[in-house]
Amino acid sequence: MNSGDSQKFFRSAIIWTVISVIALLLLFIAQGPLLGKICGLTLVGF
Structure with missing residues (x-):
C-alpha cells in the first residue's frame, strides 16, 4: 500500500464521515418538530 492509496482511503473515509454526520x-x-409534537401530546395526555 503506497502513500497514494492510503491518502485516497483517508480522503474517502473523511468524506463518508462528513456525509454520515450531515445525514444524522x-x-x-x-425529527425535531415530530419529537416536539409527541412530547406535547404526551404532556397534554397527562
Whole structure:
C-alpha cells in the first residue's frame, strides 16, 4: 500500500464521515418538530 492509496482511503473515509454526520443532523432536524409534537401530546395526555 503506497502513500497514494492510503491518502485516497483517508480522503474517502473523511468524506463518508462528513456525509454520515450531515445525514444524522438532517434526520435530527427533521425529527425535531415530530419529537416536539409527541412530547406535547404526551404532556397534554397527562
